Amino acid sequence: MPEASNTASPARRHGRLAVTALSLPLVLMFSACTPPPATSAGQSAAAAPAADLGSCGTVPEFDVKDVDGAVAALPAEIRAGYASYPEEVYASPWKDLPKADGPIKVGLSYLPIANPFGKSVLDQLEASFAEAKAQGLVEGELVKRIMPDPATMTPAEQIRGYQELVREGVDVILTTPLSGAAMVDAVNEAGEQGIVTVSLSGTIPSKYAVNILDNTYLNVAKPTAEVAKQLGGTGDVLVVRGVPGLTTDEYGYNAQKAVLEQCPNINVVGEVVGNYIPAVAKSAVLQFLTSHPADVDAVLQIGVMGSGAFAAFEQTGRQVPKITDSGASAGSLAYWKKYMAEQGYESAGTGGNGTQQAKAMFEVAMRTLQGQGLTVGTITRTPSMISNENIDQYLPAGSDATSPEEVLDGESWMESAYLDNFFTATQK
Template sequence: MMLGFEMCKKLLRLCAACVIAAAIAALGLSSVGAAAPTVEEQARALAAVPKDAVQYYDGYWYSADIVSDPLANWKPHAPPWQICHNDSYLGNSWRANLVAELKALTRQLADQGLAKPDLIVTNSNGDINLELTQLKAQIAQGCDLIMSYPGSATGLCSAIKDAFDKGILVVTIDAPVTCPGALNVARNAYFYAKAQGDWIMKALKGKGNVVMMNGQPGTSDTAANRDAFLEAAKAYPGIEVTGDLYGMWTGSVAKSEMLKFLATHPQKVDAAWSTGNMGVGIGQAFQQSGRPVPIVTDVTNNCSFLAFWKKQKLDTITLVQDGGPTAYEAFVPALHAMVGRKPKVNTIFFPLPSITNANLDDYYEPSMTVQSTCFANGKDLHLVDDAYFDQFFTGDAKVPKVEIVPTE
């Protein structure tokens, strides 16, 4: 029996969805929102988290398991250390800044006689099997500390166990793994999505139409962000979520999806919530449709978004989380562990600075345009004070001092 044209298109879309789902499964990413632990289970998991940091662990189960005293039976190698970086993708400026920062920090330790001067870097370009092979090679070639932006929460576990058994520390940067022996350092996607959701609801005084622009379907970050925003919306019965779109964390895709939405939804949009790198594309879609630009939020401090914000005089909010400063914040806890201090938990969440209209001029520069590819880090490049991490460790060993450096 021959199929009609529209039916063929539907089948093709379904096949594409199957391919995407298979790819997501291969990467070790969740395809659905994580089930929340019971109150009792959460209390047990968070018992070892410092009391001044517990607030940043809301929804932790989307990102990581919380394990207490994860390096109890582990002892670091003596310096000078060979520091390595195992990355899943180096195809954007955020990741390039991350690597540049790690290289600069490694050189600083080398100047103190604590490390070899060259950072060994691998890039699997999205291939988790290759990344696993590269990690095993770094272990074999004598890396003492391996910083990693893993492409899967579980795909590197066999190598991480091998590293742990050999006295090699693996520290993940902003992408927690569930592998025993790893130390995760990250911001909490759920916490910040919920905070931005609350900000939008209050900015709208609890009443209005909101469009959600999610990232990549199926990833744990997307699930965490989406569920957190919807959780925030529950407290405001006057808020209606009129769009639930996916922009793949890419401005051009977000613009296209928003244009399609606006073409079929003539009702007013009061706010558009974005989960990263999509704010400009969303705003431009409203402009191209001849409609007023509403509240448009983002979670990344792209210079392009700040330029759009300034020109359009938006009332909005975003977060500071460039790759360079993010790498630095993971490196500081790594140094705590490398001198023998013991982390209380395997996953360390840290807070991020926010950019609002009140402090926009601390980050915005007149040279920024909507085509800029930089990140607006402001004058103080730290995302959090170094002392924040002290509460996560026991032991009195002296931690080496390093300085964060600006990256392009």
């Protein structure tokens, strides 16, 4: 798409960019035991006496790759959210970015809207954009490049749309990358032109990217470890992946493996792919079950596909196993609550919704472009855990297994006071 002749360049919008800050090299920059027989669905270990599981049921931890020391400069309670974070964390080159000298132009490069999370993100970004426009902070419309079909999407397709946004003269691009690694060159080129890229839920390993997400390792490792503990360190499990090759899937899968390596008596009996779409996950699990007549003790899903896994077992009439509910939805929690009441079911999951996360994404973008001094290239946190004890804080009233909405807010997710820790100027 040709560059619009009446569109002000990002460099002009910010006045004189702090060239030295953008060009300086940033070279300083994851004993088993035998439980008693199962008493009910998902309950093989819940009634068991305490047993010595060794390291099984714990989360292996390692130091964050804080190559610039930017994380070390954060408050201790914030640094805790970076435990075992699997990507390198850069200091942000946008720390000295001047305040925009007028309304900014915002672009969105996004994945297909294929689940409640994606719809909530888009709806909230539109709402946040409208609010910012009323305040005179942004201009025009939210310029969107959204891939239409999860079955055919490719990193190359997303990059083409991203580069169209650059040519249209946007000042900031909001995105969730299909492949963060594939987008590095495009993001670097945009960054050198003064265009800020803000990524939600997926890391782009570029010094110019601003990554906002739950700690991708802990988001899967913590519920996996809790379910391994509930199983008493033994059992057969099915893994449901999202989109192999997508950064969040790779890190979640590696987190599962790290936890299970400490549990020699937990066996992975199969792996299927659900594309982060509950209906696809249901189909994949059903197909697996037709060729696997033996019981499954747990399903370990990477995220947002819990309702599909529940539906597959319920349709077959098979005993419903423990299902890790990373990225829980209203539908998956309704299944969980139903089996709690009927069978004493117990599991573990993580909360957070697209509305909360999109608000944080847009706020970070606006604060960065308003020259508030972003210090760290990746903003993360310890995921919010869901358990039998707090499930009602996340389950919308009246939800059932078919409910399409997301979970309730539960724990707050990167509100302004939390984000203040990553800027030199606090929000006014």
